[in-house]
Amino acid sequence: MLGLSNKILGAVSLNLGIDLGTANTLVSVQNQGIISEPSVVAINKNTNEVLMGGNAVGNEAKKMIGKTPPNIQAVRPLKHGVISDFAVTEAMLRYFIRKALNFKWGIRVRVVIAIPSGINSVEKQAVIDSTRRAGAKEVYLIDEPMAAAIGSGLPITEAKGSMIVDIGGGTSEVAIISLASPVVTRGIKIAGDAMDRAIVDYLKQEKKILIGESTAEIIKKNLGSACELEQELQMEIKGQHATSSLPKTVIVRSEEVREAIQTCIQDIIHMIKNSLEATSPEISADLIERGIVLAGGGALLKGLDQVIANETQLKVSVADSPLECVVRGTGAVLGKLDLLQHILSSP
Numbered sequence: 001m002l003g004l005s006n007k008i009l010g011a012v013s014l015n016l017g018i019d020l021g022t023a024n025t026l027v028s029v030q031n032q033g034i035i036s037e038p039s040v041v042a043i044n045k046n047t048n049e050v051l052m053g054g055n056a057v058g059n060e061a062k063k064m065i066g067k068t069p070p071n072i073q074a075v076r077p078l079k080h081g082v083i084s085d086f087a088v089t090e091a092m093l094r095y096f097i098r099k100a101l102n103f104k105w106g107i108r109v110r111v112v113i114a115i116p117s118g119i120n121s122v123e124k125q126a127v128i129d130s131t132r133r134a135g136a137k138e139v140y141l142i143d144e145p146m147a148a149a150i151g152s153g154l155p156i157t158e159a160k161g162s163m164i165v166d167i168g169g170g171t172s173e174v175a176i177i178s179l180a181s182p183v184v185t186r187g188i189k190i191a192g193d194a195m196d197r198a199i200v201d202y203l204k205q206e207k208k209i210l211i212g213e214s215t216a217e218i219i220k221k222n223l224g225s226a227c228e229l230e231q232e233l234q235m236e237i238k239g240q241h242a243t244s245s246l247p248k249t250v251i252v253r254s255e256e257v258r259e260a261i262q263t264c265i266q267d268i269i270h271m272i273k274n275s276l277e278a279t280s281p282e283i284s285a286d287l288i289e290r291g292i293v294l295a296g297g298g299a300l301l302k303g304l305d306q307v308i309a310n311e312t313q314l315k316v317s318v319a320d321s322p323l324e325c326v327v328r329g330t331g332a333v334l335g336k337l338d339l340l341q342h343i344l345s346s347p
């Protein structure tokens with residue numbers, strides 16, 4: 001839990017870096033720490049308004065998915081890395097900003113917010129407007145892969161190619177960066193959520209069991225892998241029989257999960273190869289030396305680094321705390337807004 005010091009509470013302004021993600025929203029409070037909660041909001045279906053009280057957003061709201069009474073719905077306001085519901089996103093941002101301020105008032109808030117590199121200028125302006133309405137006075141945007149590269153510690157300002165692959169919940173993005181500018185970028189809407197859906201479909205088809213996406217995510221994190229494991233794994237899963245709808249229990253094996261998510265992994269590898277094909281020979285030479293850095297929660301999939309290394313013949317490493325790379329990058333930029341003005345994204 002983040003605790004704001006008296007020094008910050010006594011200050012008139014506060015800098016926040018925000019990674020507004022499909023799966024998780026993270027907020028870095030300058031010199032303090034990181035808040036991280038799922039990007040989930042509970043709404044009243046009758047009024048379409050966000051529920052009152054402390055359980056309407058984040059961890060508590062995620063626990064409600066698939067278990068709400070008919071008048072309440074737990075929704076994820078971002079889909080495929082893009083905001084699908086601006087009103088709900090704004091409510092979520094307001095919650096996170098207030099939490100970062102420890103629910104104190106009268107503090108001027110400056111925000112750097114990371115956005116998927118594929119969103120258009122109208123959507124960018126909408127993110128700025130929502131963040132302002134949620135309580136920020138100044139708002140700057142940065143492309144997610146650029147923030148991930150900075151947060152992974154890549155030397156992006158050098159005249160040498162650096163490559164980051166950010167695999168999140170809704171999107172997988174690649175950026176090859178030199179002199180603080182993206183030289184090649186690629187993105188696809190295939191990432192962690194698509195793997196969860198693939199597991200749901202596979203188990204319905206092959207094991208005649210219906211499960212929700214939250215259960216599929218647990219299966220992916222526990223059993224999911226991109227290549228053979230030294231010790232294959234298995235776990236017991238509870239759900240509903242696909243035809244009788246009665247409760248059903250099955251054993252799921254890591255080999256089955258690998259088969260289920262294979263297509264998603266191939267799509268991500270295809271995107272990476274495609275970006276490598278688009279680089280200049282000089283940058284390719286730099287990448288042979290430096291390799292590829294993986295960030296985002298998807299980077300934690302067992303064996304993914306190994307498979308990408310085999311397919312590209314480059315060194316591949318997973319960034320430290322890959323789920324926090326983007327927000328660490330936004331935090332780093334906040335400290336040097338003047339210096340890094342040119343890497344911020346404008347609508």
Ligand SMILES: Nc1ncnc2c1ncn2[C@@H]1O[C@H](COP(=O)(O)OP(=O)(O)OP(=O)(O)O)[C@@H](O)[C@H]1O
Pocket residue numbers: 019020021022023024025080081144167168169170171172191192193217220221224295296297298299300301302322323
């Ligand atoms: N150990 C793990 N193995 C596989 N996947 C994991 C693991 N841990 C987390 N993930 C997946 O990482 C994804 C979340 O990553 P992250 O928080 O970086 O995404 P996001 O920033 O919310 O999404 P986006 O960048 O697409 O908006 C989820 O799909 C989650 O299931």
